Amino acid sequence: MPSASVAANGMVRAEWGRRPPGPPAYRLFRTLREMRRDPLRLLGSMSERYGDVVYIRFLTIPVYLIRHPDHVRHVLQERHTIYDKDTFDYHMLKPLVGEGLLTSNGAPWLRARRLIQPAFHRERLAALGTLMSERILAMLERWRPMVASNQPFDVAEEMTRLTLDVVTRALFGADLSHETDAITRGLVTFMQHVLERISSPLALLPPLPTPGNLRARAAVRGLDRVVAGIIATRRRRAADTGDLLSMLLLARDEETGEGMTDRQLRDEVMTLLLAGHETTANALNWTWCLLAQHPEATSKLAAELTHVLGGRTPTMADLPQLTYTRMVVEEAMRLYPPAWIVPRGAREDDEIAGFGVRAGSVVLLSPYLTHRHPGIWENPERFDPERFTPERAAARPRFAYFPFGGGPRLCIGNAFAMTEAQLAVATVAQRYRLDLLPGQRVRPEPLVTLRPSGGLPMTVRPR
Numbered sequence: 011m012p013s014a015s016v017a018a019n020g021m022v023r024a025e026w027g028r029r030p031p032g033p034p035a036y037r038l039f040r041t042l043r044e045m046r047r048d049p050l051r052l053l054g055s056m057s058e059r060y061g062d063v064v065y066i067r068f069l070t071i072p073v074y075l076i077r078h079p080d081h082v083r084h085v086l087q088e089r090h091t092i093y094d095k096d097t098f099d100y101h102m103l104k105p106l107v108g109e110g111l112l113t114s115n116g117a118p119w120l121r122a123r124r125l126i127q128p129a130f131h132r133e134r135l136a137a138l139g140t141l142m143s144e145r146i147l148a149m150l151e152r153w154r155p156m157v158a159s160n161q162p163f164d165v166a167e168e169m170t171r172l173t174l175d176v177v178t179r180a181l182f183g184a185d186l187s188h189e190t191d192a193i194t195r196g197l198v199t200f201m202q203h204v205l206e207r208i209s210s211p212l213a214l215l216p217p218l219p220t221p222g223n224l225r226a227r228a229a230v231r232g233l234d235r236v237v238a239g240i241i242a243t244r245r246r247r248a249a250d251t252g253d254l255l256s257m258l259l260l261a262r263d264e265e266t267g268e269g270m271t272d273r274q275l276r277d278e279v280m281t282l283l284l285a286g287h288e289t290t291a292n293a294l295n296w297t298w299c300l301l302a303q304h305p306e307a308t309s310k311l312a313a314e315l316t317h318v319l320g321g322r323t324p325t326m327a328d329l330p331q332l333t334y335t336r337m338v339v340e341e342a343m344r345l346y347p348p349a350w351i352v353p354r355g356a357r358e359d360d361e362i363a364g365f366g367v368r369a370g371s372v373v374l375l376s377p378y379l380t381h382r383h384p385g386i387w388e389n390p391e392r393f394d395p396e397r398f399t400p401e402r403a404a405a406r407p408r409f410a411y412f413p414f415g416g417g418p419r420l421c422i423g424n425a426f427a428m429t430e431a432q433l434a435v436a437t438v439a440q441r442y443r444l445d446l447l448p449g450q451r452v453r454p455e456p457l458v459t460l461r462p463s464g465g466l467p468m469t470v471r472p473r
Contacts, residue, residue, distance in 0.1 A: 028366065029065045029365065030061070030063040030064055030065040030363075032056070032064045032065035032066050033056065035067050038068075041066065045208075049205075050378060050454060050456050053075060053374075053378075054378075054379060057075065057077050057379050062076060062077045062078040063075070063076050063077075063078075063081065063362060064076075071372055072370075072372070073372045073374060074362065074365070074367060074371060074374065075379075076362060076373060076374070078363070078380070078383065078385075079383070079386060079408065079409040079410040081362050081363055082375050085354055085375060086352075086354075086375070086412070086416040086417035086419070087417035087418075090419070092356060093355065093357070093373060094115045094116070094355055094357055095112075095114070095115055098208070098372070099204075099372075100112075100353065102207055105200075106200050106230055106284065107277060109274075109277050110122070110278045110281030110282075111126060111282075112284075113281075123422065125257065125258065125261050126282075127422060129181065129254035135326065135426065135429055138180050138429070139326030140325075141179060142180075142429065143323065145172060145179065146433060146434050148175075149175075150438065153168075153470060157470050160469065160471070161469075162447055162469045163468070163470070164465040164466060164467055165444060165466045165467070165468045166291070166461070167465060169292075169295050169434075170287065170291045171187070171190050172291070172434065173287035174193060174283075175187060176287070176430055178240075180426075181254040181255065182240050182244075182253060182254065183244070183255060186236065192232060193233065193283070195229070196230070196232045196233045197288065198457070199225055199229040200229045203223070203225065203226035204226075204457070204458055205457050233283075234280075237279050237280050237283065238276065241272060241276065244256075245259065258275055258278060282423075285421070285423065286423055286426070289459055290348075290430055292459050292460060293343050293346075293348055293431050294431055294435070296345065296346035297339055297342040297435055298444045298466065299446070299462060300338075300342050302445050302468065303393070303446070307393065307395055308439075308443070311334055311335060311338055312440075314335060315440045318331045318332055319436070323440075324433060324437055328436070329433070332436055335432050335436050337398040339432060340395070340398045341393060341395040344387075344397070344411060345382075345391075345393065346378075346454060347413040348413070348459045348460055349377065349413065349460075350377060350378040350459070351374060351377075351378070351456070352375040352376070352377065353373070353374055354372070354374075355370075355371075355372055356368065356371045356373060357369060375412075378456075378460065380409070380410065381411060383410070386406060386407065386410045414427075440473070441472065441473060443471055443472075443473055444468045444470050445468060445469045446468055447468070447469065450467070452466065
């Protein structure tokens with residue numbers, strides 16, 4: 011094989027026989043076991059040992075784990091047209107979200123993005139901010155007897171209830187509070203199944219009727235029932251209520267004039283039901299956990315809330331002045347990004363950091379690893395919200411921090427999520443202090459999203 015090849019554009023390309031360093035192929039089954047047991051530790055140790063580009067052979071699929079912001083920018087922005095979501099990981103999600111915005115590619119993705127984008131325009135966030143505040147206050151009212159009893163309760167469960175309540179009311183005009191437990195159980199069951207399948211030696215085989223697969227199918231059927239109910243109710247009502255579901259129901263194909271089928275609606279609603287609440291709930295979970303461990307940051311947050319708000323309930327108009335509140339949320343998402351792993355499939359041959367990447371390979375980006383890159387972040391394991399002052403943020407590479415992804419496929423709901431998270435933190439922290447139980451250790455559980463394992467029992471007391 012020659013040492014280099016010349017691409018169609020005349021550029022000299024990397025030697026294709028040269029691979030990045032990585033674990034030897036004979037360790038495949040050990041790697042899979044470690045992936046199932048603790049994927050964060052495994053991927054972190056690989057990056058520490060082998061560097062910013064790591065080669066892993068996953069059965070028949072070559073996988074490249076990349077960590078440096080410049081390489082992340084290359085995949086998500088500079089060469090995004092050749093890196094798509096046609097990967098094993100996303101195929102595993104399709105029984106749940108189908109061909110919705112999260113998993114689709116090409117023209118179908120672009121059409122759905124254009125249809126959905128208006129629902130997330132900043133002008134609409136003003137009205138949605140009022141709804142968010144109402145639901146946060148309703149949650150705090152529900153907390154009163156629990157706080158009075160001085161008994162711990164699961165804050166993770168409360169954040170899930172809150173964000174699910176907000177997303178279903180804001181985007182679908184529905185109150186699903188009576189379905190919260192069923193939705194949460196279904197999503198967790200399915201996400202645990204996805205992680206188990208991905209780290210299984212039998213991952214590439216068609217799914218067999220094993221107990222795990224049967225549980226996952228039952229979970230999807232339960233979630234389908236909920237979503238079908240939302241769609242059927244709104245079709246019968248046939249009224250334009252101005253929310254996202256109305257936009258989807260009224261949308262027509264420019265060429266055929268046809269509306270979306272129930273299957274297309276189902277896929278988009280399911281996608282936004284998952285992505286619209288699970289990620290924000292976990293961002294809030296880690297924010298409360300970290301604040302409980304860092305009293306100095308909690309004091310600074312309380313001081314800002316007192317100075318800016320003077321005792322009144324925060325609104326969207328206050329958010330530009332609540333700068334430390336925003337930095338607290340951003341730093342929590344740096345350390346514990348809800349979307350901790352981002353796979354992409356290479357449609358064409360490419361080069362990353364001088365290594366040849368063949369078409370058909372999978373490239374893994376991990377915000378969890380990049381957000382801890384020792385060459386970018388000083389004392390990366392330390393919780394320091396002031397990393398996100400405008401001056402310090404501007405001094406970092408663009409993709410050193412990408413909790414919402416980046417490039418054309420930047421999360422469509424990023425402003426929605428940040429607005430909700432800031433309002434929740436400001437409203438709750440203004441009134442209450444949340445504390446971990448004595449001796450409590452909170453471990454991250456990396457499923458499809460990064461959640462605190464076993465929930466987040468905390469005590470809550472008035473300020």
